[in-house]
Amino acid sequence: MTHYTYSGIWPVAPTPFHPDGQVDMEGMKRVLDCMVDQGVDGICILANFSEQFLISDAERAALTKLSLEHVAGRVPVIVTISHFATDIVVARAREAKDLGAAMVMMMPPYHGALLKGTPEQTFEQFRRVGEVGIPIMLQDAPLSGVELPVPLLVKMAQDIEMLKLFKIECPQAAAKLRALIEAGGAAIEGPFDGEEAITLLADLDAGASGTMTSALIPDLIKPVVTAHLAGDRAAAMAQYAKVLPVVNHENRQCGFRAAKAAMVAGGVIASDFCRHPIPPLHPQTRAMLLELLQPLDPVVLNWGK
Template sequence: MAAPIYRGVFPVAPTVFDDAGRLDLEGQKRAIDFMIDAGSHGVCILANFSEQFALSDAERETVQRTVLEHVAGRVPVIVTTTHFGSQMCAERSRAAQDAGAAMVMVMPPYHGATIRVNERGIHEFYQRVSDAIDIPIMIQDAPVAGTPLAAPFLARLAREIEHVSYFKIETAQAALKLRELIELGGDAIVGPWDGEEAITLIPDFDAGATGAMTGGGYPDGIRKIVDAYASGDIEQAEALYQQWLPLINYENRQCGLAACKTLMKEGGVIRSDAVRHPLAPMHPKVREGLLKVARRLDPLVLRWGR
């Protein structure tokens, strides 16, 4: 039986907290329900935009179990299992698979500003993760890791490691890198994906991207763009992108991971838009600006919970 190929809009779900910073599992479920209702082809959990770096191992397991049980197969779920240690990442990935994940997303091993691993170590790292599971691995190529991953090296990982087949490219000149990756990797590149809140969505799809992993606040808007592009109506996709770009830009450049929670709280999806300390709450003026831009577009998030 052929493995499914995942395409389309797979936004990152926030990890929902109450005002005291504790997990709000009912809010978590509502956030997931909204994202599915808004047209997400799938969702990703425990990513950087999910504040995965602020969660304990026990909390990660709780969120993973809660979301996968609640989704119950309605859409595929990607679980981020990034860890510096090869064994820990492999164990996390196996646990995610056993819980029902469709795919795992893994950054290359890094720690702090200076601890990095060479290409041989990175290859061995992904090989050990692949050996532990039977589902696809998405490599997240993002500046936060501080680890250069050249397109020829990524293509080699795809050719030589069984389950490495998806790539979320979030570096500068992402479209150029996607083109090179697709050219060098051929059929081994099952899923070349766009990321970084869709700020480069159209150039990346022009380069051959087939998926978009964005923030979770307005999947309906991203879905309109991606659906138009997939149908071959590039002119309509570009026009829609121009409509949604101010909101995409505001999230990407002004708000970061807090944008999704602010939109969800405003629309009654969740009760609290708290982020985990030491992250700071969104400045009131930034919040005002975000909502002003969003209201012009009338995304589902502002109406879903009302």
């Protein structure tokens, strides 16, 4: 089996808000501590599941500094830096590096449904971030609407030294991971998936070495990855079957609101407020989430009690 430099579970940290909509900075520290106690291999901040599209630039800067100082090297921290403007992405990469981030994550340049980076523009933006000298995770997500064919990804991996990881969460992720690994070889140092692990088993079978989930149940998803990488596919399948109903409910019904709802239930944070125009979870959706979680006894439901 191929040995990858990067593996394991590196979830996205949610951003807690007070009921008045202000960022809960003390709650952010508790989120990070809970995630470390969940046994994660790394933490990603300011991603889409962190509600980065609802956070101001000043809040971004404050959250980046707070998170890196508070984690203090206990696990690697990935800072999401996606933006359409290349100069802004490069500046965010420099800031993340200067503050001690282990890595940055970025989507290709896009803005809305019709303003999308060409292959050449995408390559150039990643190349310029690579010059900053910090490892990069490329996020191939439907949200960007940018097509990233495997030959382009392989060329980027081969020509941009700091491009190390590929988070593939497009439709048919397993097929793309398989093709990427086959064509890219050693240049693909960390093939990951995402989407709350809804396709994890197929993606691991295709050669994924890790996953970027939410902060909901990384303690229960990590054993799937660990067992599979150790060659115990039966154990991975058995554990995956246990967690799949929760993963499905999160992926299909809750989105990024699930982790915060569970963290409120477990006393990690005081509020699961989401900024407008994001609606709150419907009470029935929340109730089913907790109903599915409780028999699994995850860290998140006990951490703050």
